[in-house]
Amino acid sequence: MVKGFSFSAVEAGVKKPGRLDLGLIFSEKPAAAAGFFTTNAVQAAPVLLSRPKLASGRLQAVIVNSGNANACTGPKGMADAEKMAGLAARGLKIDPGLVAVCSTGVIGRPLPLDRITAAAPRLIEELSPDGLGSLARAIMTTDKVPKIATVELDLAGRPAGLVGVAKGSGMIHPMLEPAAQDEARGLPQATMLVFLMTDAPVAPFALREALSDALPASFHSITVDGDTSTNDSLIIMANGAAGGPVIEDFGSPGGSAFYGAVGRVCRDLALQLVADADGGTKVVTLLAKGAGSEMEADMAVMAVALSPLCKTAFFGADPNWGRILVAAGSSGARVETDKVEISFDGVTVFAQGLPADQRTLAAAEEVLKKPAFKVTIDLKAGDFEREFITSDLSLDYVRINSKYPA
Numbered sequence: 502m503v504k505g506f507s508f509s510a511v512e513a514g515v516k517k518p519g520r521l522d523l524g525l526i527f528s529e530k531p532a533a534a535a536g537f538f539t540t541n542a543v544q545a546a547p548v549l550l551s552r553p554k555l556a557s558g559r560l561q562a563v564i565v566n567s568g569n570a571n572a573c574t575g576p577k578g579m580a581d582a583e584k585m586a587g588l589a590a591r592g593l594k595i596d597p598g599l600v601a602v603c604s605t606g607v608i609g610r611p612l613p614l615d616r617i618t619a620a621a622p623r624l625i626e627e628l629s630p631d632g633l634g635s636l637a638r639a640i641m642t643t644d645k646v647p648k649i650a651t652v653e654l655d656l657a658g659r660p661a662g663l664v665g666v667a668k669g670s671g672m673i674h675p676m677l678e679p680a681a682q683d684e685a686r687g688l689p690q691a692t693m694l695v696f697l698m699t700d701a702p703v704a705p706f707a708l709r710e711a712l713s714d715a716l717p718a719s720f721h722s723i724t725v726d727g728d729t730s731t732n733d734s735l736i737i738m739a740n741g742a743a744g745g746p747v748i749e750d751f752g753s754p755g756g757s758a759f760y761g762a763v764g765r766v767c768r769d770l771a772l773q774l775v776a777d778a779d780g781g782t783k784v785v786t787l788l789a790k791g792a793g794s795e796m797e798a799d800m801a802v803m804a805v806a807l808s809p810l811c812k813t814a815f816f817g818a819d820p821n822w823g824r825i826l827v828a829a830g831s832s833g834a835r836v837e838t839d840k841v842e843i844s845f846d847g848v849t850v851f852a853q854g855l856p857a858d859q860r861t862l863a864a865a866e867e868v869l870k871k872p873a874f875k876v877t878i879d880l881k882a883g884d885f886e887r888e889f890i891t892s893d894l895s896l897d898y899v900r901i902n903s904k905y906p907a
Contacts, residue, residue: 715767
């Protein structure tokens with residue numbers, strides 16, 4: 502684990518009995534920090550509260566609950582988020598301005614603050630360097646498994662660590678922008694919460710830049726259902742407990758290693774999110790290549806990733822190239838039917854305007870029975886490409902989300 506951080510989780514009664522639902526991340530000393538938050542116009546109280554705190558570049562703790570999103574709850578919701586920060590700050594004896602708040606769960610219900618208040622002392626008491634696993638379980642909603650990723654760092658001869666924890670399985674289509682409002686919005690992509698902690702000494706600017714560099718190949722390249730949450734939050738903290746000179750940017754000693762590690766952890770967690778998709782049985786990597794422009798590659802791959810017809814075909818192991826071609830053709834990208842090639846793990850099912858023979862389609866069907874496979878759409882219109890990762894769409898997705906659990 503990383504030095505100088507501790508974690509805890511307790512059952513506060515926000516969710517049904519017998520489930521952890523309140524967690525805490527604490528750095529022994531104030532840490533450099535950066536954060537990215539949802540671009541949804543409807544934003545939960547914890548996002549509105551935590552965004553300006555992360556813009557300052559300093560943080561020492563994060564208190565997080567599951568089972569209630571504290572979204573669309575009016576002025577009381579904002580006051581409750583502030584009270585949650587205050588509970589953690591008083592127990593930890595730190596400035597409440599150094600405490601971020603995150604929530605995930607049902608939208609539109611008042612936060613049961615009395616239960617959280619009652620559980621707060623236990624949350625402080627149970628802080629431990631070994632508590633990350635409990636924290637990972639406490640932030641789960643419809644998730645089936647906790648999600649953790651770790652990397653050991655060699656920063657120009659100095660050892661350090663980076664650990665990440667995430668939750669999310671439905672309402673996954675992250676669209677994130679930095680807490681600092683002087684940068685452009687992120688590319689469009691259950692609530693996703695991601696927390697990264699490192700004992701490496703890193704400046705806030707470098708943390709933000711490392712996350713920004715990591716997003717295109719990780720959280721901005723995944724979707725489960727195309728719905729962007731009110732609560733999506735990505736936070737990184739660096740307390741410097743490993744010692745050594747501060748990493749100011751990519752060019753600093755150890756900078757390239759640190760940026761690379763952030764990218765690997767984010768990619769790992771993003772793949773875990775898709776693998777644990779609500780009702781998901783397949784992880785599908787989509788590659789749109791040969792596009793006429795970067796935008797056309799984005800449009801083509803996104804159209805397939807979000808198509809219910811394509812996703813249900815993946816679930817049924819149906820090599821239905823027609824659905825993929827239709828989705829790409831309606832995306833706005835340049836698509837010439839007699840040029841496009843579509844393949845599943847290299848088995849070409851459509852080329853030069855014609856489908857493959859039955860033997861080839863049968864081979865493609867076997868590919869689609871695997872738990873993970875790659876779909877390539879070669880538009881043969883240029884040199885641009887875009888990769889996206891999605892899940893299939895099953896009967897269980899409908900069952901799980903037709904009545905969100907209390």
